[in-house]
Amino acid sequence: xxxxxxxxxxxxxxxxxxxxxxxxxxxxxxxKVKVNWQAxxxxxxxxxxxxxxxxxxxxxxxxxxxxxxxxxxxxxVILRGNHDYWWSTISGVREALPQNMYAVQNDCIQxxxxxFFGSRGWLMSEGINDTAENKKxxxxxxxxxxxxxxxxxxxxxxxxxxxxxxxxxxMLHYPPFNILRADTPVTNLxxxxxxKNVVYGHLHGSSCMAEKVVEKNGIKYFLTSxxxxxxxxxxxxxx
Numbered sequence: 001x002x003x004x005x006x007x008x009x010x011x012x013x014x015x016x017x018x019x020x021x022x023x024x025x026x027x028x029x030x031x032k033v034k035v036n037w038q039a040x041x042x043x044x045x046x047x048x049x050x051x052x053x054x055x056x057x058x059x060x061x062x063x064x065x066x067x068x069x070x071x072x073x074x075x076x077v078i079l080r081g082n083h084d085y086w087w088s089t090i091s092g093v094r095e096a097l098p099q100n101m102y103a104v105q106n107d108c109i110q111x112x113x114x115x116f117f118g119s120r121g122w123l124m125s126e127g128i129n130d131t132a133e134n135k136k137x138x139x140x141x142x143x144x145x146x147x148x149x150x151x152x153x154x155x156x157x158x159x160x161x162x163x164x165x166x167x168x169x170x171m172l173h174y175p176p177f178n179i180l181r182a183d184t185p186v187t188n189l190x191x192x193x194x195x196k197n198v199v200y201g202h203l204h205g206s207s208c209m210a211e212k213v214v215e216k217n218g219i220k221y222f223l224t225s226x227x228x229x230x231x232x233x234x235x236x237x238x239x
Contacts, residue, residue: 001168003114004074004233006040007050007201008081009033011065017055023205026229032231034072040233041073046111050201050224051081051120051173059096065098070098077102077109077116081202083174104171106144108151113159114167114239117152119144120213121174121186121200142185145172149193167239170184172200175223180217191217197236201225 010029011021018025042046049069056062062084069076078101080087087093090105102109108117122138152168159166174184176198190198199222203210212229214221224234 001239002042002045003048003167003236003239005050005169005222006033006037006201006226006229006231006233007048007173007199008052008204008225008227009049009065009069010052010083011198012055013064013066014061015055015099015101015159022136023227028235029226029231033226036230036232037072037120040235043073045074046114047072047074047076047126047234048112048116048169048199048224049076049078050118050171050199051079051189051200052083053078053081054084054086056086058234059086059088059092061097063096066096066101067098070101075100075102075111077104077111077169077171079104079118079171079173080120082120091214106147108155110155110166113164114169115152115155115159116169117148118173120164120177121145121172123174133135133152141174143162146189149189153193167226167237168196169236170195170198174202175200176221177216179210181214187216187219190219195219198222199224199236203228 054062054065093103104116106119108115119141122141123134156166177184197220201224203225210223212223
């Protein structure tokens with residue numbers, strides 16, 4: 001079984017919203033995603049989608065986009081992004097998801113011996129967006145991330161007691177660090193709980209200077225925004 005990641009699909013099946021206004025990388029990108037996905041992903045594999053899944057404003061309107069993803073190969077694990085306004089309550093989202101699609105929100109889910117956990121995150125405080133409201137939201141998201149990490153730790157210990165070594169994937173939408181890769185409350189938490197693999201998205205554009213894979217203090221961070229990875233699911237690990 002392989003675990004892939006691809007984020008920021010920005011689907012709008014029933015309410016077309018052309019993405020190529022953001023540049024030629026987005027020309028026919030949905031078709032490219034489908035071709036690459038079906039070539040790489042097998043039914044037994046898992047694809048992690050770390051946010052910005054659909055432009056829909058309401059859950060009912062997002063179902064067409066979720067069903068489109070569901071028809072692609074493999075099982076899917078999704079996380080809310082900043083543009084996923086349709087994502088209301090986690091219970092409502094999980095009830096609406098097709099079979100073999102799973103949602104993570106400040107908690108941890110287990111598929112086979114793989115643990116998926118995480119939270120959306122928020123803007124880094126770098127002076128540009130350094131407002132009291134952003135600081136409040138960022139602090140709240142750090143607390144939510146720790147909730148998911150504690151949940152993961154419980155499941156990790158249960159698996160280890162059974163003699164099973166879990167594979168662990170942390171999902172974020174926002175980057176965990178700034179362009180200088182400085183330590184943050186988020187990276188400190190991930191290191192505290194001995195996380196090994198982190199996937200995130202949110203960043204876009206030809207001017208983006210972020211590396212696709214960063215290794216920092218024993219953790220691999222994978223940037224998987226679809227336009228930055230040529231609309232191709234990225235292999236995170238193989239079991």
